[in-house]
Amino acid sequence: MQNNTLFSKLQPIADARRMLDHAGIDPFGTAMQNIISPTEAVIDGRHTILVGTNNYLGLTFDQEAVDAARTTLEKLGTGTTGSRMANGSFSLHRQLEIEFAEFYGQRDCIVFSTGYLANLGVISALGTARDVIVLDADCHASIYDGCKLGGAEVIRFKHNDPEDLAKRMRRLGERAAQALIIVEGLYSMLGDLAPLNEIAAVKREYGGYLMVDEAHSLGVYGATGRGVAQLQNCEDDVDFTVGTFSKSLGATGGFCVSQHPELDLIRYASRPYIFTASPTPSTIASTRVTLRKLRDGNHLRENLFARAEQLHSGLKSIGYDVASDISPVIGIAIKGKENALAFWKQLLENGAYCNLVLPPATPSGDPLLRISMSAAHTEQQIDQVLQIFARLAPMLEQQAA
Amino acid sequence: MHSNTDLLALIERELQNIKPEIEKLREDTDLVSDLNLDSVQVLEMCTAIEDELDVSIPVNRLGDVRTAGQLIAVLQDITSE
Numbered sequence: 001m002q003n004n005t006l007f008s009k010l011q012p013i014a015d016a017r018r019m020l021d022h023a024g025i026d027p028f029g030t031a032m033q034n035i036i037s038p039t040e041a042v043i044d045g046r047h048t049i050l051v052g053t054n055n056y057l058g059l060t061f062d063q064e065a066v067d068a069a070r071t072t073l074e075k076l077g078t079g080t081t082g083s084r085m086a087n088g089s090f091s092l093h094r095q096l097e098i099e100f101a102e103f104y105g106q107r108d109c110i111v112f113s114t115g116y117l118a119n120l121g122v123i124s125a126l127g128t129a130r131d132v133i134v135l136d137a138d139c140h141a142s143i144y145d146g147c148k149l150g151g152a153e154v155i156r157f158k159h160n161d162p163e164d165l166a167k168r169m170r171r172l173g174e175r176a177a178q179a180l181i182i183v184e185g186l187y188s189m190l191g192d193l194a195p196l197n198e199i200a201a202v203k204r205e206y207g208g209y210l211m212v213d214e215a216h217s218l219g220v221y222g223a224t225g226r227g228v229a230q231l232q233n234c235e236d237d238v239d240f241t242v243g244t245f246s247k248s249l250g251a252t253g254g255f256c257v258s259q260h261p262e263l264d265l266i267r268y269a270s271r272p273y274i275f276t277a278s279p280t281p282s283t284i285a286s287t288r289v290t291l292r293k294l295r296d297g298n299h300l301r302e303n304l305f306a307r308a309e310q311l312h313s314g315l316k317s318i319g320y321d322v323a324s325d326i327s328p329v330i331g332i333a334i335k336g337k338e339n340a341l342a343f344w345k346q347l348l349e350n351g352a353y354c355n356l357v358l359p360p361a362t363p364s365g366d367p368l369l370r371i372s373m374s375a376a377h378t379e380q381q382i383d384q385v386l387q388i389f390a391r392l393a394p395m396l397e398q399q400a401a
Numbered sequence: 402m403h404s405n406t407d408l409l410a411l412i413e414r415e416l417q418n419i420k421p422e423i424e425k426l427r428e429d430t431d432l433v434s435d436l437n438l439d440s441v442q443v444l445e446m447c448t449a450i451e452d453e454l455d456v457s458i459p460v461n462r463l464g465d466v467r468t469a470g471q472l473i474a475v476l477q478d479i480t481s482e
């Protein structure tokens with residue numbers, strides 16, 4: 001590529017792609033040829049156990065959800081062909097919003113077309129050029145992008161460090177009282193939880209509003225699966241909860257619930273709500289079913305954590321350096337991009353699929369193998385995955401030597 | 402009010418804490434391409450400087466910063482507000 005063309009900025013990506021092609025590895029374009037169950041697929045013609053799907057409750061094949069989606073598909077068609085603001089609001093969308101608000105015990109809810117758009121939509125509407133947002137440095141790209149779209153001043157605090165947050169709030173002076181603090185419940189890379197009580201205490205001291213993204217913790221934590229704020233018993237301090245349908249709810253879509261009556265006005269100020277088509281009716285129908293199953297899903301959460309513990313302690317006993325405490329997300333940092341790629345490829349060829357995340361998307365600067373657990377995993381499947389990891393352990397020992 | 406020289410010395414000191422092999426810093430030193438800092442190290446350096454000056458540097462202000470001189474200009478701007 002020539003310098004300074006429209007495409008020259010893509011040169012580093014072209015170089016990285018060439019390296020992957022040369023090595024015969026494509027961790028970012030793995031095609032699932034067939035999905036057999038929430039935990040099994042056919043990849044490259046091989047039967048593979050999936051430990052990297054974010055399908056925390058394993059509800060993607062829930063018969064009642066599939067039936068509801070099919071019936072609705074036949075009754076209401078394949079798509080809404082319009083935005084929520086125009087022809088794309090069906091009674092179903094509103095019904096799901098009411099059900100989400102009831103589930104969270106909050107005044108109201110807005111449903112968005114994806115989780116990414118929920119963050120973009122709410123944050124950009126609240127955080128405009130005259131506002132200030134104080135966020136955890138490890139927040140998801142959708143949160144950063146929402147800040148960019150709205151144009152607010154953005155201040156980062158050190159990951160999961162309430163003291164640093166307090167320092168940043170103090171430095172804001174009077175502006176702190178109207179600042180929007182944004183954190184996640186469960187951080188999706190290393191599987192660590194936010195200390196929400198301590199963060200809420202900072203908010204009580206300096207003022208401001210607290211938004212918690214429970215994308216990865218919805219369905220996973222709390223007595224009825226509302227997330228980390230429910231687990232840590234500080235839901236009253238949370239002003240806005242955002243989340244997604246695309247993990248524990250097994251579909252695509254996003255939501256925001258809040259006690260503030262102003263939430264409803266955000267619809268009219270939110271470009272990602274106004275200028276995109278609403279979720280397809282079948283998606284809403286399956287999500288209404290899986291939301292109910294999520295709420296009543298203590299048995300699912302029990303199995304999810306039993307399997308997470310099995311894999312977590314198994315990996316540790318083999319000698320893997322597991323990043324966090326037991327959670328449905330297990331991160332293993334690997335030194336060196338080439339090592340990480342080779343290891344990931346071997347995992348896949350041995351029949352286990354997980355995610356590979358490369359810097360700058362990782363918190364530490366090292367490549368990360370990211371495993372996510374499902375309530376649908378069986379004890380036997382996790383045993384098989386552990387056997388694969390045990391077989392491949394020498395690859396990483398050589399690297400350490 | 403800090404002089405540019407003070408701020409340059411501060412940036413140099415904090416950078417050396419992160420990467421001891423860094424020697425003399427000039428205002429036109431490119432923090433990313435000359436010093437080969439990754440995003441984690443840039444964040445670490447900024448946090449140390451922020452604590453030293455007791456300010457927060459908004460992420461939006463860092464977007465166009467490439468050189469030490471540009472970072473000094475942002476710091477001057479923030480500390481004079």
